[in-house]
Amino acid sequence: MQPETKSPKHEIKEVQETTCCIVGGGPAGTVLALLLARQDIPVMLLEAHMDFDREFRGDTIHPSVMEIMGEIGLADKLLQLSHTEMHHVSAQTPQGIVTVADFDLLKGSKYPYVTIMPQVEFLNFITEEARRYPCFQQVMGAQVDELLEEDGVIRGVRYRGQDGWYEVRAALTVGADGRFSRVRKLAGFEPIKTSPPMDVLWFRLTRKPDDPEEPFGRFGDGVILVVINRFDYWQLGYVIPKGGYQQIRAAGLEWIRENVARLMPEFADRVDELKEWKQISVLSVESSRTPRWYRPGLLLIGDAAHVMSPVGGVGINYAIQDAVVAANILSGRLKYGIVSQKALAEVQRQRELPTRFIQRLQSFAQQAVLAPALKARQPFTIPRWVRMLLSIPFVRTVPARIIGYGLFPAHVKKA
Numbered sequence: 460m461q462p463e464t465k466s467p468k469h470e471i472k473e474v475q476e477t478t479c480c481i482v483g484g485g486p487a488g489t490v491l492a493l494l495l496a497r498q499d500i501p502v503m504l505l506e507a508h509m510d511f512d513r514e515f516r517g518d519t520i521h522p523s524v525m526e527i528m529g530e531i532g533l534a535d536k537l538l539q540l541s542h543t544e545m546h547h548v549s550a551q552t553p554q555g556i557v558t559v560a561d562f563d564l565l566k567g568s569k570y571p572y573v574t575i576m577p578q579v580e581f582l583n584f585i586t587e588e589a590r591r592y593p594c595f596q597q598v599m600g601a602q603v604d605e606l607l608e609e610d611g612v613i614r615g616v617r618y619r620g621q622d623g624w625y626e627v628r629a630a631l632t633v634g635a636d637g638r639f640s641r642v643r644k645l646a647g648f649e650p651i652k653t654s655p656p657m658d659v660l661w662f663r664l665t666r667k668p669d670d671p672e673e674p675f676g677r678f679g680d681g682v683i684l685v686v687i688n689r690f691d692y693w694q695l696g697y698v699i700p701k702g703g704y705q706q707i708r709a710a711g712l713e714w715i716r717e718n719v720a721r722l723m724p725e726f727a728d729r730v731d732e733l734k735e736w737k738q739i740s741v742l743s744v745e746s747s748r749t750p751r752w753y754r755p756g757l758l759l760i761g762d763a764a765h766v767m768s769p770v771g772g773v774g775i776n777y778a779i780q781d782a783v784v785a786a787n788i789l790s791g792r793l794k795y796g797i798v799s800q801k802a803l804a805e806v807q808r809q810r811e812l813p814t815r816f817i818q819r820l821q822s823f824a825q826q827a828v829l830a831p832a833l834k835a836r837q838p839f840t841i842p843r844w845v846r847m848l849l850s851i852p853f854v855r856t857v858p859a860r861i862i863g864y865g866l867f868p869a870h871v872k873k874a
Contacts, residue, residue, distance in 0.1 A: 469604075472623035477503040477596065478793050480615055480629035482603050483636030484511060486578070486775045487761030489585040490527075491633060491782035494871065496592035497531065498786075500793045503627055504586070505601040505618055507636070511582040517769070518578050518687070519545075521776040522562065522863040525570035527783055530871040534570070537584060542576040543672055543688050548862065550676040552841055557849060560859040564852055573772070573863065575674065575688065601625075606632065606645045606757070613646070613756035631789065631798045632757050635782075638745065640763035646754055650747040653822065655768050656830040658704060659742040660697040660715075663689070664729050679722040681835050686723075693726075695719070696742075696769075700833050704741055712736065744768055746818055752811075753803035760785055760806075765814045770821040770829070771862045777814060780869040784809050787872040813866040820861065 479495055481488045484506030492504045520537075528534040548560040565571045589595045598620065605617040607626065615628040634642030643650070666688065674687045685696035697715065699707055707715065712733060720727035733739075748765040752758060761778030785806050792798050848854050 469617065469619075469624040471617070471626050472620075474626045474628060475503065476628050477501045478629060478796055479503070479631045479633060480505065480627045481633045481635055482616060482642050483634065483640075483761075483763065484508075484582060484586070484597075484599075485635060485637055485761060485778065486582070486585075487763075487778035487782045488633070488635030489582050489589070490779050491635065491760065491785055492595060492597075493585050493589040494531070494782065494786035495790060495793065496589045496595035498790050498794065499592070499594055500790060501594045501596075503596040503598065503629070504589070505603060505616070505627070506597070506599050507602050509600045510579070512579045517772060517775050518575055518581075518689075519772040519775060520574040520576055520581065521773065522565065522568050522570045522572070523865065523868040524776055524779050525574060526568075527779065527869070527871055529569060533584075533588060537576075537581075538574070540576060540580050540584060541690060542574050543690070544572040545575055545674050546572045547673065548858070549673075550678055552678045554840060554846065557841055557846060558855060559849060560862055561852065561855040562859045562863060564856045565859055565863060568863070577689070578775075603636070603641055603645075606642070611755060613754060616642075630756070630796045631793060633785070634757065634759040634763040635761050635778075636763055638747075638762040638766040640759065642757075643749060643759055643763050646757055646759075648749050648751065648759070650749045650766070652745065652747040655744045655746055655822070655825045656701050657698050657744050657825065657833060658701055659685075659744060659769065660699060660704070660707070661694065661740040661742060662697070662733060662738050663692045663694055664726060664732055666691055666693045670725075677722050678832055679718070681833055682718050682722055683829065683832055684719065684722055698829065698833065701744070708736065742769070746821060748814065748818065752807040753800065755800050756798070758785060758789075758803050758806060760810075764807075764810075765818070767818065768821040768825065770824050771817070773817055773821075773862060773865065776863075776865065777810075777817065780813070780865070781806070781810050783869040783871055787869075790872075809867070816866050817861070 478501040481504045492502050495502045546563050547558050549556050549558045562571045600621050602619040603616045607615040613632050617626050677684045683698035687694040716730040720730050745766050746768045752764045760781035767774035
């Protein structure tokens, strides 16, 4: 597939120059921008929206990310923001509560829990820190429309701003613009997709003061619910078979309300808050990877390079680790305004194995646990031998470490 080109060119209001142009203000893009700015490397962050606030974004910050924040001296400050802590991954089944992962058992971890914080607060925090450095620039409402290419090398982007068209010329362009990456498409990259056997309906219900704090999950007969604490409300993820939304829509909102109340009797007094379909957001679950993350002058990271399933909530964790590895490898070269294709390939080499490993595990969990649970016509049960195995503390540390850190967790390279 050839890169997209646009002709004729737009009338350009201004040509801007920087060393690294990052497209996408999600976790990967903002953290990479901060890490480069801390080393006095000129960086421009382009975000298509006017703010970072989105409905039902992933809000989990894993132990590995907290340690990265600690390495750059920001962990304590970050934890001053409103957040909750998830110390266990547990599910309510007809046989009782089953704990799958226990972060409290992670010996040596400075942050033995998953921090749950609205992603908008995290992104605002990171960009506020980046603005302390004069070499950092941030442009909101910047719709990237073209890649600038000269002699086979990407030299920057052309974007539509609030008052016209602009060019950004840069030694390195980074696509960190998410699962529907415009940069990836413009570069001619085609991801290899899989089709996990589920989608998720997201909606919210009021949270009462005497409700529990930790997130939890419930398994019923053909129903899976994930419940996440958002302080003044609960975010509910109603897991459905892949492509099943229209069938559920035909069954009506009352059918959803009845299922939620049946599976979670403690919420029966508030399911009537769900009154309109516009209160429900549909997440089409996808898992994919781009075979090659780079071209001369261009690098993809985060969801632009590899889209994660929501299983384990590890997408943010892996995106930020991509950013750390990219900063570690490329910052020394970027100080001189150069970056080699070999260095870009090294970023992918270090991050590809951990990414493919976790995607394989997510796929296994979906096929072995979630798909059968969604097909079950009676209450889903966990085999006795599995429950006995999970009663052993050491066993519960394995998924906790995989979810919390992954393979070869990244650390910020000391200057």
